[in-house]
Structure formats: C-alpha cells, structure tokens
Amino acid sequence: MKEFKILAVIVALVGITYYGIEPYAHSVMHPEVAAADFTFKDVKNVDTTLAGNVENGKALVEANCIACHAIEAAGHPAVMPNADAAASYGVVPPDLSSAGRIYDTNYLANFIFDPVTAMHLEHKYTPDSGKQFPMPSYNWMTPQEIMDVVAYLKSVAPKVSEDKEGHKATFEAACGRCHNMKYAGIEATTPTDNLKNYMGATPPDLSQYIKSRGEHYLHSFINDPQVLLHGTSMPRVGLSEKAQEEVIEYMEEVGDSKKAERESLGLYVMGYMVVFALFAYLWKRKIWEEVH
Ligand code: HEC
Numbered sequence: 587m588k589e590f591k592i593l594a595v596i597v598a599l600v601g602i603t604y605y606g607i608e609p610y611a612h613s614v615m616h617p618e619v620a621a622a623d624f625t626f627k628d629v630k631n632v633d634t635t636l637a638g639n640v641e642n643g644k645a646l647v648e649a650n651c652i653a654c655h656a657i658e659a660a661g662h663p664a665v666m667p668n669a670d671a672a673a674s675y676g677v678v679p680p681d682l683s684s685a686g687r688i689y690d691t692n693y694l695a696n697f698i699f700d701p702v703t704a705m706h707l708e709h710k711y712t713p714d715s716g717k718q719f720p721m722p723s724y725n726w727m728t729p730q731e732i733m734d735v736v737a738y739l740k741s742v743a744p745k746v747s748e749d750k751e752g753h754k755a756t757f758e759a760a761c762g763r764c765h766n767m768k769y770a771g772i773e774a775t776t777p778t779d780n781l782k783n784y785m786g787a788t789p790p791d792l793s794q795y796i797k798s799r800g801e802h803y804l805h806s807f808i809n810d811p812q813v814l815l816h817g818t819s820m821p822r823v824g825l826s827e828k829a830q831e832e833v834i835e836y837m838e839e840v841g842d843s844k845k846a847e848r849e850s851l852g853l854y855v856m857g858y859m860v861v862f863a864l865f866a867y868l869w870k871r872k873i874w875e876e877v878h
C-alpha cells in the first residue's frame with residue numbers, strides 16, 4: 587500500500603511539471619507568434635493570374651536586371667567583383683538564378699513592381715530619410731511585362747536536390763548576401779563593413795539560431811520580420827513555403843546536426859529503462875520470497 591502512495595505522489599508531481607510548469611515556462615520564453623502567411627496578400631499591385639511569356643521576359647531581364655544581378659544559370663556572370671558591387675549598392679545584388687524557384691510568385695511580382703513595400707521597409711525609406719533603396723521600382727512595366735519577367739526567371743531556375751546540398755543552395759541564394767554561417771564555412775557575399783553601413787545593424791551569424799530561436803520563431807520571422815522585431819532593418823525575404831522550409835532545414839542540419847541521433851537514442855534509453863524495471867521487479871520478488 588505504501589508503495590502505491592509513493593507512486594501516486596510521484597505521478598502527481600511529474601504530471602504537474604509536465605502539463606503545468608513546462609508549458610507555462612515555454613509560453614513565457616517563446617510567446618505565441620502569428621503563423622507565417624505565404625500568400626503575401628498585403629501586396630497586390632500586379633495581377634499574378636496572367637500567364638507570362640518567357641521570350642519577352644528574357645528580353646526585359648537582359649535590358650533591365652543584369653546590369654546589377656548575375657544570373658549564372660542563364661550565362662550572365664556578375665558585372666563586377668563583390669567588393670565593388672557592395673561599394674556601389676551597399677549590398678551585393680543576389681544572383682537571380684534561383685529567384686524563380688525560391689520566391690513566392692505573388693511576392694516576386696510585387697517586389698519587382700515596388701521593392702520597398704514588398705520587403706516591408708517603408709519605415710526605413712521614408713521620403714525625408716534621404717535614403718533610396720538601391721534597386722529601382724519597375725512600376726512602369728505593365729502587369730503583363732512583370733509576369734513575363736517572372737516566367738523567364740522560373741524557366742532558368744536550376745532544379746536542386748532534396749538534401750543538404752540543395753538546402754544549402756537555397757540558403758545561399760536567399761540569405762547569403764547578408765548572413766554568415768561560420769559552422770558551414772559560408773561567408774556573406776557582402777563585406778561586413780558595407781553591411782553595417784547599409785543595414786544600420788550587423789546581420790548575425792546564423793550557425794546557431796535554430797537552437798536559440800527555434801523552428802517556429804524562424805518560420806514567422808523570415809516570413810515577416812517586422813511582426814516580431816518591429817523596426818528591424820532585416821527585409822521580408824518573400825520565400826515560398828517550400829523554400830523557407832529548406833532554409834530552416836539547413837539551419838537545423840548545420841546548427842543541430844545531432845538532433846536525429848539524439849532522438850533515436852531516446853528510444854534506446856526508454857527500452858533500457860523497461861528492461862531494467864523488469865529485472866528490478868523480479869529481483870525484489872525473489873528477495874521477499876526468501877524473507878517470508
Ligand atoms: C541598380 C541595381 C539593380 C537593378 C537594375 C535591379 N536590381 Fe534587384 N536588387 C538590387 C539590390 C542591391 C538588391 C538587394 C537589396 C537588399 O537586399 O536590400 C536586389 C534584390 C533583388 C531580389 C531579392 C528580393 C528578396 O526578397 O530578397 C530580386 C528577386 C531582384 N532584386 C530582382 C530584380 C529584377 C527581376 C530586376 C530587373 C527587373 C532587378 N532586380 C533589377 C539591385 C538591382
């Protein structure tokens with residue numbers, strides 16, 4: 587009888603910790619954040635239902651974009667070394683090879699139309715701030731022309747593998763102009779001094795952010811940084827849900843590479859406990875049998 591009382595007390599204490607204290611601590615340390623919105627419905631200047639024309643898009647991109655952006659996948663190398671590009675624009679314009687694959691279509695079309703509102707950086711580029719976003723708005727293009735550009739970017743985007751290498755390519759295309767990832771040997775294409783000047787803050791090294799912030803926070807943060815860090819200079823990047831998952835997966839592969847191992851080890855430990863408990867019980871019975 588006494589054993590049962592002890593067991594009941596232990597079960598009650600574990601229950602209170604597990605269902606009461608732990609969720610409470612979690613809710614204080616990681617407050618509930620709005621779920622990521624992959625429709626980007628706040629930007630809707632371009633009718634994205636229009637079917638784009640790849641040939642026309644190619645001509646528009648060659649006339650308007652490759653003066654700043656490399657598109658290696660289509661045979662357009664960068665026009666100048668990274669250091670010079672950073673000095674001219676503040677940040678190195680990303681290679682657009684993967685743009686058609688990684689950005690959400692609605693975001694991408696509206697970004698080309700008006701980069702500052704799509705990135706949620708209106709607070710930084712107010713008319714009296716004296717600052718100008720380095721990429722021009724293409725709001726003079728018709729919605730059809732913008733969709734032609736999008737169609738062309740989609741047509742040149744190389745397929746990537748569904749593994750760590752593929753995830754890395756997505757990370758570098760989306761975040762690599764600003765963030766280092768030292769644990770994976772990735773250095774931002776823009777030199778740190780330029781970044782600090784351009785952004786007003788140094789983008790942190792992302793090697794360990796999966797551990798300090800967790801997957802849920804990252805999903806919401808990348809999708810719309812302003813919601814979680816009001817006034818931050820980190821732009822909204824506008825990734826599709828799939829590309830964003832690849833980026834976070836990569837951060838996990840680099841920052842928490844032992845996760846799968848740790849989780850599978852848990853099962854072995856539990857198995858060991860069960861076997862151990864069985865032997866302990868049999869042993870106890872044997873001892874008491876001898877005593878009686
Ligand atoms: C005068 C140089 C310049 C031209 C011309 C230019 N861009 Fe950019 N673009 C930039 C810079 C600089 C950035 C990075 C800005 C930043 O991260 O703050 C950028 C960023 C981008 C991004 C990344 C958006 C994101 O959410 O991360 C895309 C996509 C893009 N440009 C597409 C285009 C397309 C398409 C064209 C042609 C229609 C074009 N750009 C023309 C300089 C330029």
Ligand code: HEC
Binds near residue numbers: 760785792819821833
């Ligand atoms: C144009 C530059 C730029 C790009 C592109 C960019 N970031 Fe950032 N990021 C920043 C800056 C600047 C900060 C620091 C913001 C601050 O201190 O307000 C930051 C901060 C962060 C933080 C820290 C947030 C926190 O809670 O402290 C994370 C995580 C992050 N970025 C992830 C990403 C990921 C993932 C990508 C790619 C999908 C990305 N960033 C793309 C500039 C950028």
